[in-house]
Amino acid sequence: MWRLLGQPDPFTVVELGAGNGLLCRDIVAAAGELPPNFLSCLSYVCLDRREGKLLNGQEPYGVNRVAAAGIPFRHLAGCIISNEYFDAFPVHQVTVVEGTLSEIYVTQEEGDLVTNAGALSDIALAARFDDLDLKLEEGQVAEVNLALRSWAQEAAQALHRGFILTVDYGDRASDLYSAQNRRRGTLTTFYNHTQIDAPLRYIGRQDITAQVDFTSLVNAGHSNGIEMLGFASQGQFLGRLGMASMQQRLRRLELPQIAAQANRAGMVDLVRPGGLGDFKVLAQGKNVENLELWGFGQSSAVDDEVQDLVDNIPVPLLIGHHLSLPKGLNMGGELEFDLGNLFDGPETG
Template sequence: MSVPVRPSPDLPPRPATVEERWAESRAPLVPRIRDEILGDGPITFARFMELALYDPTDGYYARRADRPTREGDYLSAPELHPIFGAALARQVEECWERLGRPAMFTLREEAAGSGALGLAILEALGLPARRAVRYLPTEATPVKEAAVRARVAAAGHAEHLADEAAPAETMTGLVIANELLDALPVHRLTVRNGELLEIHVAWRDGWFADELLPPSTPELGATLDSTGVRLVEGQVAEVGLAAQAWLRGLGARLERGYALLIDYGHPAAQLYDAAKRASGLLRTYRRHHAGDDPYRFVGEQDMTAHVDWTTLERVAEEAGLDVLGRTTQAEFLTGLGLGDLLVELQSRPGLTHAGYAAARAAVVRLLDPAALGRFGVLALGRGVATGPPLRGLGFRLPARAG
């Protein structure tokens, strides 16, 4: 997600009242979360985030079809312009080639959103690879998956859709997870009087509130220990156990092939640097503005946290996957020839000046290290050669002086 820098105009200059918080949040969802807390006691923040985002009827991702668009709350790379998908199509095709051009090649897209990325990839693939590809979109609910499949079919690619039963099967092909891991639920930790504690969510004075309790699982402290990180007094940090679980599932599912994880994050030493990120990197997004209060707009705003690349690489290897490399999105797309695609676009029949200007603006944003270009791309594999590097991993920007 592109990260806005302006404060949300929805946020008043004073703390919101309980009445305002009720009015701005998803009405059916708040009582269900409240009742769970009152019945079982404070819940982990990961559980709160799971309910706010993924509740099957009232969660943010279950309801908001326009979330990653200009009309929604944030703008993802696939929605920015199809040229992003056209660049990734080159990597898809190389992966297919390296696997020996199998007659059936599954392209599984996690958190497919509107299907814009999958559709752009299918449109840009060469004919031999397109014949082999079976596109498998996954989403938060069956209704949203069906909408993606309907869009792809309406665009003339029904024959390239994988069977709907395929998610339960092992696969040969490529998994793409673009901005999935940052949106998976995270636990929040802090240190008080030298003790590692977990921030839970309580119900207090008519609304949600933080409550410090011992960690809900030893895995939280073990994750930090595995990176060599020690939180300092008062520091707040996020640990993504759900992202680790997802990676283990990927290891079980991917029989032979590749995975591309595209997201914003840092190596552990940078992610948990108390001098720079003492309050953590949990963020909220609503109407293209960033916030930091997860108890506002419950069910009506997105919540994300930067991923820990160090831990994800460790867990991937433990799950039997090979780490093929990690780079920035700017370097990855440059290696795939994004600039060449823009030049080729100029000769496309019927392209208007406005159409070219939109594509050029998208390329600038995709490569900008202050915008989408700083995202990370982690390439994983199983049963594949670890060298030479994939095309997207073959380019590196010159190191900055100083």
């Protein structure tokens, strides 16, 4: 992306919902292995609505932290990146009752919290399905994130020229809202690392997530001059970025057996179908035209240029700050609620 933009200095990466900065650390660490000058041009901003500390309390070189719910920047050249950010947005839950699109509300009956369907609180909910040209079936439940439009407006204002790279679990609208596959919607909750699917329990103490409607994210971008450049599953994306050769090189490293196994499992997990490999990666761009980004090509073959790069950077290995595998396997969005425990470093002010 930096090269495609003509190597701007600074090349600003704004990570939305950066949490404890785990992804940021890995990106900045890897940036040091990339072609000369990239790291010195990289300005990385960890943005989160919570004023947390980065892992170990220390910002890596070139990283700043900002606490905000929006994107308080202008004139950026670079990339807005996020991992498991959109799934944490509040959603409206809707269903169809006697042929009418209705909203699901929470109410109290004899002291218990229960749900009831009623009239839509916002006509934008019906408009969303009109825009998508989709109709829900009687009794089908679905979630709608109405904040996408204002998000796209903010992103477009912040980004003068560059990219938006979004990694999250979700699907195209036609799959996400398919009555056959997802009749009960995708809203789910995690409490203490366990998926319990009970939004009316442990109020305020558990993580509530819903899968991301990537079609509406693309549409919201399009209305604001942000165009889709590529969409792939994480498995496809990493495959096209040379994952197989990284796995081969890992085998040749002759690590101690336990480390070798953990690293092998870590890599396999990232691309496993039915698991993290089904995460989606969406690339969008503003004021960039006809650019082909690595990782999204039609064929599954690895581009020669990518192969050359991948062959010349060290194999990324698990280190202390990565999640242990059992925790990682359970990962929904619960990291959001674990930040306190992960801040094990000194205060840095």
